[in-house]
Amino acid sequence: MSFPATASPHASLLHPEVGSRAAARPRLTRSSRCLASLAPVPPPPPHENANHLVQTLCANGRLARAAALLQGIPAPTQRTYESVLLAAARAGDAALAAAVHRRLEADPVFRSDPFLSTRLIDAYAALGELPAARQVFDEAPVRSIFVWNALLKALALADHGEEALARLADMGRLRVPVDSYSYAHGLKACIAASASHAPASALVREIHAHAVRRGYGLHTHVATTLIDCYAKLGIVSYAERVFATMPERNVVSWTAMIGCYAKNERPGDAILLFQEMMASDEDLVPNSITIVSILHACAGVNALGQGKLLHAYILRRGFDSLVSVMNALMAMYMKCGCLESGKHIFNSIGHRKDVVSWNTLISGYGMHGLGHEAVQVFEDMTHMGVSPSIITFISVLGACSHAGLVDEGKRLFESMVDYNVRPRTEHYACMVDLLGRAGHLDEAVELIQGMHITPSPQVWGSLLGACRIHRHVEYAEMACSQLFDLEPRNAGNYVLLADIYARAKLHSQVDVLRDLLEVHELEKVPGRSWIEVKKKLHMFVSVDNKNPQVEELQALIGEFVTQMKNDGYVPDTGVVMYDIEEEEKEKILLGHSEKLAVAFGLINTGRGEVLRISKNLRLCEDCHSVTKFISKFTEREIIVRDVNRFHHFRDGVCSCGDYW
DNA sequence: TTAGGGTTAG
Known part of the structure; x- marks a missing residue:
C-alpha cells in the first residue's frame, strides 16, 4: 500500500521537525500514530546499514556471507556480534564462532565487553568447544556474574562437575557474589559429572549446604533443581524434604x-x-x-x-x-x-510422528511378544526415511528376544552399521539375552568375548538370566565373577546364582551365598504388584504380614492350589531361598504379591471383568503356573505386565508361550 | 543477558 504523505491532513505531524513549534504540537491521536509509523525514514549511515545486513543474513541462515561481511565492517555493534554468535551456535559452526572471537579481540570498543564474553562462552559451550570457552573466561578483562555463570553452564554441559564446583569455590574466595543461577548450573554440573572422582551425591550435598548458608536454599529455581538432582540420584527423601520446605x-x-x-x-x-x-x-x-x-x-x-x-x-x-x-x-x-x-x-499422530513415536510402537509390540509386528514397524519406519536411533535398535532387538526371533535379531544387529548406529553395551545386552534365552549360550559367551567395548553389568546380567533358564552353572559362575565385582551391592545377582545352585542341588554353595547376603546386609528388592479396581489403585507387597487382608487373599489362592495339586501340580519352591521347611516355603509362595493382587481382583470385580496387574520384578514360575490355572478355572482374562513384558493369561494359556 | 520439570529401551 502506498501512502500519499504530502496529501495527508496530518502532514505536519508526520514530519514534526518540519512543523512549526515542537512545544505547540497537539497530542497524537491513534490514527495519526499509525500513520507516523508508515512515514519514510531517512536512510541510515553506511556502517549501520552493514550492521543491519549482517544481522538479517544471520536471521536467514546465510552465515558464510555474514561472516565475510563481519570482517570488513569498520564498527560492528554489540548486537551484530551477538547475532553472528547465536547463529553460529544454532548452525553448529565452530569455525564461525572462532572467527567472531578473533574479530572481537581486534575490536578496541568491545574486546572487554562482558556481555559479549558471555555470549562467546555460551556459543563455544553449545558447540562443544569447552577449551575455547575456558579460554574466553580466562582472558576476559571484565568478569561479570554473567560471565561466571556462563562458564559454570559450559562446564555443566561438558560434564565437568568437579571443575564447576572448584569455580564456585573460586567465586567465594574472590568475593564474587554467587547468585541463584550459579547454584542451578553448579548442581546440574554435579549430576552430569561422569568423569568425576567424587560421587555426584557428595557434590550435590556440598552445593546444597553452600546454597543454604547463603540463603539460596529455598529459592524456587535452586530448590527445583535440587529436587531434580536428588531425584536423579535416587535420594527421594531429600527431594521430599526440599519440596516440603519450599515457601513458593x-x-x-x-x-x-x-x-x-x-x-x-x-x-x-x-x-x-x-x-x-x-x-x-x-x-x-x-x-x-x-x-x-x-x-x-x-x-x-x-x-x-x-x-x-x-x-x-x-x-x-x-x-x-x-x-x-x-x-x-x-x-x-x-x-x-x-x-x-x-x-x-499412533495413527492419529499422522505425519507429525517422530522417532520416539516409532520406538514406542516397536517396543509396545515387543512387550506383548509380537516380534514379527515389531520388525515390520521397523521396516516401515526405515522405508519412510526415518533414521533409527540407538533406542530403536534396543527396542527392536528386545522385541526379537521376547519372541525368540534369533535370526531376525542377528540380521538387525548386523545392519546397525548401515544406519550409522554403533552397537553399544545395551545392544550387546539385548543380543546376549536373545541368544541366551533361546538356549544358544555358547554363542552368547562368544559374542561377549568378542566385544570391542567393555561388557557392562547388563551384558553379564543377561547371561546370568539365561543361565537360570537353562540351568547352566558354569557360565553363571563366569557371569557372577564379573557381576560381584561390578555390582557388589546388587542382591539380585546373588539371588539368581543361589537359585541356579539350588536347582542343581549344590546346597553348600547356596548357604555360602545366603551368608554373603547377610554379611553384606543386602536385601532382596521386595516384590510389588499393583491392580486398579474401580479407578482406585491397590498395591501388594510380597510376604506382607502387616496387611490384615492378606490372610483372606492367601486362603483363596490356597483353594486354587489345592485344586491344582489334584491335577499333579507341585509348587515351585526352588525360588524360595530361605532354609525352612517345604510347607513354610509353600506359604511364602502363596504370599507373592502378584497372587495377592489376582485374588484381590477376583473378589472385588464383576464376573468376566479383565484383571490388569503390573509388577516390579520378573514373574516367577510358580505365579505363572498358578495364574494360568486361575484364568481357566475362573474363566477370567488376566493381563500381567512384569518388569520385562506382558503375560496375557486366557483359558489356562499364557501369550508368552512359557518363553520369558 | 543467564536458570528449574517430560516422552521411547534394557
Whole structure:
C-alpha cells in the first residue's frame, strides 16, 4: 500500500521537525500514530546499514556471507556480534564462532565487553568447544556474574562437575557474589559429572549446604533443581524434604517432584501428588510436561482408569497437538495392555510422528511378544526415511528376544552399521539375552568375548538370566565373577546364582551365598504388584504380614492350589531361598504379591471383568503356573505386565508361550 | 543477558 504523505491532513505531524513549534504540537491521536509509523525514514549511515545486513543474513541462515561481511565492517555493534554468535551456535559452526572471537579481540570498543564474553562462552559451550570457552573466561578483562555463570553452564554441559564446583569455590574466595543461577548450573554440573572422582551425591550435598548458608536454599529455581538432582540420584527423601520446605511452588516445582517419584519407581506416589496438586488451592494448571510425567506414572502402575481421564483432559485442552504428549499417551495405553488403543493414537499422530513415536510402537509390540509386528514397524519406519536411533535398535532387538526371533535379531544387529548406529553395551545386552534365552549360550559367551567395548553389568546380567533358564552353572559362575565385582551391592545377582545352585542341588554353595547376603546386609528388592479396581489403585507387597487382608487373599489362592495339586501340580519352591521347611516355603509362595493382587481382583470385580496387574520384578514360575490355572478355572482374562513384558493369561494359556 | 520439570529401551 502506498501512502500519499504530502496529501495527508496530518502532514505536519508526520514530519514534526518540519512543523512549526515542537512545544505547540497537539497530542497524537491513534490514527495519526499509525500513520507516523508508515512515514519514510531517512536512510541510515553506511556502517549501520552493514550492521543491519549482517544481522538479517544471520536471521536467514546465510552465515558464510555474514561472516565475510563481519570482517570488513569498520564498527560492528554489540548486537551484530551477538547475532553472528547465536547463529553460529544454532548452525553448529565452530569455525564461525572462532572467527567472531578473533574479530572481537581486534575490536578496541568491545574486546572487554562482558556481555559479549558471555555470549562467546555460551556459543563455544553449545558447540562443544569447552577449551575455547575456558579460554574466553580466562582472558576476559571484565568478569561479570554473567560471565561466571556462563562458564559454570559450559562446564555443566561438558560434564565437568568437579571443575564447576572448584569455580564456585573460586567465586567465594574472590568475593564474587554467587547468585541463584550459579547454584542451578553448579548442581546440574554435579549430576552430569561422569568423569568425576567424587560421587555426584557428595557434590550435590556440598552445593546444597553452600546454597543454604547463603540463603539460596529455598529459592524456587535452586530448590527445583535440587529436587531434580536428588531425584536423579535416587535420594527421594531429600527431594521430599526440599519440596516440603519450599515457601513458593509453581508448576515446574510440582512437576519436578512428581517426576522424582515417577523416576524412582514410586509411580503410585507420583499419581497421589498429582491429585494433590489438582486439588490444591494454589491454582495450578498442569502443562504438557506435567501430563507426560503423570502418564508415565500411570503406565508404571497400570492405572488405566487414571490414564483415560488424562486422555480426555488432553483432548479438552488441546494437548493432542503435541507429539510428546501423544507419545506418552500411546506408551501409557500399551503398557496398560491396550495395544489397539496405542496403535490408534499412533495413527492419529499422522505425519507429525517422530522417532520416539516409532520406538514406542516397536517396543509396545515387543512387550506383548509380537516380534514379527515389531520388525515390520521397523521396516516401515526405515522405508519412510526415518533414521533409527540407538533406542530403536534396543527396542527392536528386545522385541526379537521376547519372541525368540534369533535370526531376525542377528540380521538387525548386523545392519546397525548401515544406519550409522554403533552397537553399544545395551545392544550387546539385548543380543546376549536373545541368544541366551533361546538356549544358544555358547554363542552368547562368544559374542561377549568378542566385544570391542567393555561388557557392562547388563551384558553379564543377561547371561546370568539365561543361565537360570537353562540351568547352566558354569557360565553363571563366569557371569557372577564379573557381576560381584561390578555390582557388589546388587542382591539380585546373588539371588539368581543361589537359585541356579539350588536347582542343581549344590546346597553348600547356596548357604555360602545366603551368608554373603547377610554379611553384606543386602536385601532382596521386595516384590510389588499393583491392580486398579474401580479407578482406585491397590498395591501388594510380597510376604506382607502387616496387611490384615492378606490372610483372606492367601486362603483363596490356597483353594486354587489345592485344586491344582489334584491335577499333579507341585509348587515351585526352588525360588524360595530361605532354609525352612517345604510347607513354610509353600506359604511364602502363596504370599507373592502378584497372587495377592489376582485374588484381590477376583473378589472385588464383576464376573468376566479383565484383571490388569503390573509388577516390579520378573514373574516367577510358580505365579505363572498358578495364574494360568486361575484364568481357566475362573474363566477370567488376566493381563500381567512384569518388569520385562506382558503375560496375557486366557483359558489356562499364557501369550508368552512359557518363553520369558 | 543467564536458570528449574517430560516422552521411547534394557
